[in-house]
Amino acid sequence: MLPFFGRTSILWAMFSSSAFWVIGVAHVLGIAGAAMLGQRSIRRGLAVGALAPAVAALWAIGRLLQDDAANDPIVSELTWVSGLDLSLRFQLDALATMMTVLVSGIGAMVFVYAIGYFGPKAKGGGRFSASLLAFSTSMLGLVWADSVWTLFIFWELTSVTSFLLVGHKNTDGAVLAAARRALMITGGGGLALLAGLLVLARESGTTVLSDLGPVAGTPAVWAAVLILLGAATKSAQLPFHVWLPGAMAAPTPVSAYLHSATMVKAGVLLVAVVGSSFADVTTWKALGMAFGTASMIWGAVGALRHRDAKLILAWGTISQLGLLITLLSIGTGKAIFAGISLLFAHALFKAALFLVVGEIDIRTGTREIDELHGLARSMPITFGVAVLAGLSMAGVPPLLGFTAKEAAIEAVLGTSGWERWPALIGVIGGAVLTVAYTLRFLLTVFGSTPAPHADLRDDDAPAVADTRVAPRRLAMTVPAVILSGLGLLGYIFIGAVNSIVGPAATELNEKSSVYELIAWPGIKLAFVISMLVVASGAVLGVLASRHTQAAPQPLGADGADRFLDGTLRMARHITYRVQHGSLPVYVATMGATAALAASPFLFALEADHLVLWDTPIQAVLALGVIGAAIMGAFVNSRLGAALTLGAVGLGVSGLFVVHGAPDLVLTQLLVETIVVVGFVVGLGHLGQRFPRSSNIWRNVRLGVAALGGIAVMAALAAASANPSGQPPIADVTEAAVEIGGGNNVVNVVLTDVRGLDTLGEVVVLATVALGILALANARVSGPSDTSGGSAESNGVASDPKGVTT
C-alpha cells in the first residue's frame, strides 16, 4: 500500500528511530520560524507553524499503519541527574501515538484554519503563531511523557502557553481577566498534581509512569485526591470549570484546539494513565465519578442556558469531559475502551463544531443565537459540517459518536456495585441533555424559525430576515469539512478506528483488548436506551430552542476573580509590611534570623575543652580589641572612628602573632594602614558628627548585636568541641617542602595549592581599584557645593538639561 513506508523500508526504520528527536527539534525551530515570519505577515507565520505538526501527525499515522505503535514503543530518555531520578523520559506507545495523531493532526488543521480566520493584515501574527506552535509542542511533550517530572513540566507548559493564547487580545481587560483566571486555576491544579505525583512516585517506588504499580493505604488516598484535583482543574470539572467559558475570549482557532480537542483532554489522559495504580483505591473512583457526573449534568444544563454559540459548545465540552472522566475513573476494561473511543470521537466532532462557530462569527459578525437566522440556506457547507459533527456529538448513527456513545452505555450497564446507578443516571441523563443542546444549537443557529421575541424587536418585520453572510474563506472551510467528514468515515471504516483506539485502550487496561466498536449493534438494551435518549433529547431540544431566557450570569467566575483579587491584595499587604525599604532594618532582620538559627549550638556546648587563654598576653590583646571596637562604635567623630579601627587592626595583628601566623600579621598591618588612610582621606573631611538614631531602634540594634555575638561564640565553641579529626599539619608541612619546594607552608599553599584562587583574588583587587577610579573620576551633578569645595570635587557640576539643549 505504501511502498515508501514499507515494513522493510530502511528509510522508514532510520527515520523512525530518530524521528522522536527530529520532530522535537522541528517543533522548536518551527516556533522560532513562526515568530520571525509571522511578524511580517500572520499567514506566513501560520503556514510555517503548520509544518511541524503536519509532519508529526503523518509520522504518527505511519506508525499506526505499520502497527509499530503497539508492538514497538519508542522510549527515549535524557538523564539530567541520575541519582535523583531526574530525567526527561518519553515513550511513544499506542496511546501516545493516538494522541499524537489528534494533537498534531488537529493542530495542523487549526493552523490552516487560522489563516482564514485572521485577515491578512491581523496584528501580532508572530506572537500568535509562535504561541500556538509552542502550545502544540508542549502538548506533544505531555502526551509523550513517561516520567512524573516530564509530565509535570509539560503540563505546566501547556497552562502557560494557553495563558498566552487566551490573552492574545492583550488590550482588552476582560480578556486578560479570563486568561488570568484560566492560568491561576489550571496552574494551582498543577501544584496539586505535582504533590500527588510525588506521593504516587514514592509509594510506587518509581518515577516512570509506565512502571507505576498499584498503591494502597492512606498515602494512596492523598495521592488520588491530589491528582484528581489536578485533572479536574485542567479538564474544567465542576467546580473548577469556571475558567473554561471565560477562556472562550480566545480566538476561535485557539478554542477549537486547546479548549475542546487537546489541552482539556490532558486531565482525562492523566486519569487514564495513572488510573490503573488506583484500581484498589475507592476514593479515586468515587471522587472521579463525582467530578465527572456532576460536570456532565451541570455542563449540559449550562449549554442549554447560554445564548452565545461558542459558550454553548464550551459548556458542552465541560459535560463531555465529565463523561470521559467518569468512564476512565470507573476503570474497567470496557469503560477504559469506551472512554478512549469517546475521547477520539469527541476530539474530531468538537473541534469541527468550534471551527463552524468561528466561521459563523467571522462571516456574520455575531455568535448570539438570537441574531443568527437561516444560515442553513446561506452557509450550506458549514451547515453540513455542523450537522455531521453535531449528530456525532448527539450520538446518532451513522457517525462515529454513535458507536462511541453506544460503547459508553454498554460500559456503564456492565458495571456492578455502588457505582452502577450514579454512573447510569449521570451518563444517560447527560446524554439526553447532550442531544437536547445539540439540537437547540443546530435549530437556533441554522434554522429560519423567527426569533421567539420577534415582536419586541425594532424592525417590524414579522419573520426575521436571514442573517447577512460574508463570502466563504476556503482555509476555514476545508479543515472543518475534513474533521466532520472523519466522523462519518470513521463509522464506515470502523475497523480502522478500532485498530487505533483498541491498542491505546489495551495499553491502559489489558482487559480492553477484547472490546471493539460495532457499527450496527442490533436491537440490544444499550441500543434501545440510546434511541430513547435521542428521542427524548430531541423533544427537549426542540422545546429549548423555542424557549427564550435571559443570558445567564457567569456563576462562579466572579467568585474565582474575587478570590484571586483577594490573594493579590494580601500579597500587597505583606509586601507593604515586609518590603519597607530601610536597609538597616533589613540587615537587622537578617542578622537576628541568622543568630536565632544558630541557637541549636547552645545545646552542644561543652566546657572541658575550653581554657581561659593560651597565653596571658592573648587575654590582654583580646580585651584591647574589644575595648577599641566598642569605643569605635560610640565615638562620635569620623576621625576618631578611623583611629579606633586602626587600633582594632593592631590588636588583631597581635592576636595573629600569638597564634603563630606571621604572614597574617604582615598582611594585616599593611591592609590596616591603607584602610585607615583611606578612611581619613575619603571621609575624614566630613568632620561632622554621626546622626543620632531613636532610642527604640538603638535598643533593637543592641539586642541584635548581642544575639549575633552570642551565636557566633556558641557556634565556634560547639564546633571545636566535636572535631571531625586531627588536622594533618605534619603531612602538609612535609608536602610543602618536598612537592612545593618552599619552607613557608602558608605561602606554598597560596601559590601552589590554590594558585587559581590567588589569581582570582588579584582580579578582585584590580576590579576594586578600577571601580574606585571610576567612582572618583565620575562627574558630580548633585549639590556639590556642600562638600566644602574640597580638592576631591574635581568633577565639573553639570546640569543634565544643559547637555540636551
Place this chain on the structure above:
Amino acid sequence: MSVALLLAIGGLTSVGLYLITARSLSRIILGFSLLGHAAVLGLLTAGGPPGPAPIANQLDGAASANPVPQALALTAIVISFGLTLFLLALARRQQLLSGEDLVEDDLEDRRIRDEEPEAETDQGADAHGTSAEDDDRFAYDLEDADVATGTEAAS
C-alpha cells in the same frame, strides 16, 4: 579553645552587627571591617590551637600552628580589604552627591510602602504609573527632552 579569643570574636561580631545596622555609611564600613576581623579570627580559631609559625626549616620537628586556615584567612583579609576600600569610595561618592553619607530608604520599596493597598485593585497600573512619575523626576526630564526635540524637528 581559648575563651579570650572567643570573647574577642564575639565582641567584634556584636559591635560589627551594631554598626552595620546604622544609617551612616561610614559606620557601616566600620562595622564591615570589624566583622571581617571576627571572621578571620574565627577561621584561625577553628583551625586548632596556637603554635610555632609554620615555617618548615625553623620547626625542628615540633608541631606548628595549622597552616591551612592561615592561607584561607589571608585571602579573607585581602578580599575584605578590597570590599572596605570600595565601600569607602561609594561613601565618598554618596557624600559628594548628597552632602551626607547616609543610606537612604530604597525609593522603589518606599513607593510600594506608601501606596494605598486598598485603592489598587483594577486601576493598579494607573496608580503605579502616576506615582512613578511623581517620584522619578528624571522621568520628567526625559519626557521634556523628547518633547523639546520633537518640536525642534517639527519647526
